[in-house]
Amino acid sequence: AKLLVLHGPNLNLLGVREPDIYGRETLADINSRLAQRAQAAGHELDWYQSNAEHELIGRIHQARDEQVAYILINPGAFTHTSVALRDALAAVAIPFIEVHMSNVHAREPFRRHSYLSDLATGVICGFGSNSYRLGLDAALAKLEPKPA
Numbered sequence: 001a002k003l004l005v006l007h008g009p010n011l012n013l014l015g016v017r018e019p020d021i022y023g024r025e026t027l028a029d030i031n032s033r034l035a036q037r038a039q040a041a042g043h044e045l046d047w048y049q050s051n052a053e054h055e056l057i058g059r060i061h062q063a064r065d066e067q068v069a070y071i072l073i074n075p076g077a078f079t080h081t082s083v084a085l086r087d088a089l090a091a092v093a094i095p096f097i098e099v100h101m102s103n104v105h106a107r108e109p110f111r112r113h114s115y116l117s118d119l120a121t122g123v124i125c126g127f128g129s130n131s132y133r134l135g136l137d138a139a140l141a142k143l144e145p146k147p148a
């Protein structure tokens with residue numbers, strides 16, 4: 001099956017951006033590891049990063065045409081602001097897992113609310129780049145064919 005990893009604003013700066021919070025790995029490191037892991041499990045993984053809300057929304061719409069089976073999304077700050085991103089995910093009805101590298105509950109109060117979490121299959125936060133791997137493993141477990 002096809003999986004899509006979406007990264008929202010400022011995640012292109014991973015490795016450079018606030019390394020105490022987000023670590024030293026780059027987005028390229030993370031994406032290539034996820035792609036390898038998905039491939040080893042017999043699936044296909046694509047990824048996309050944008051700082052622009054409308055581009056992320058466009059990519060979500062495209063995912064429907066591509067018959068993407070599962071989305072992992074780290075919406076960055078749009079988590080806390082974007083009704084439009086929420087509506088896009090609801091519109092395509094592709095199951096998704098919300099991922100955050102930091103523990104958003106241990107930071108500023110405005111990071112505690114997400115416009116997406118109640119629509120997500122689940123939410124993983126606080127494990128650095130491992131949050132993505134844990135999210136991918138959760139999606140892969142969902143995709144495994146159910147016994148007849």
Ligand code: DQA
Binds near residue numbers: 104111
């Ligand atoms: C983030 C947490 C958000 O609050 C923040 O705006 C980000 C990154 C995370 O991965 O921890 O950009 O989604």
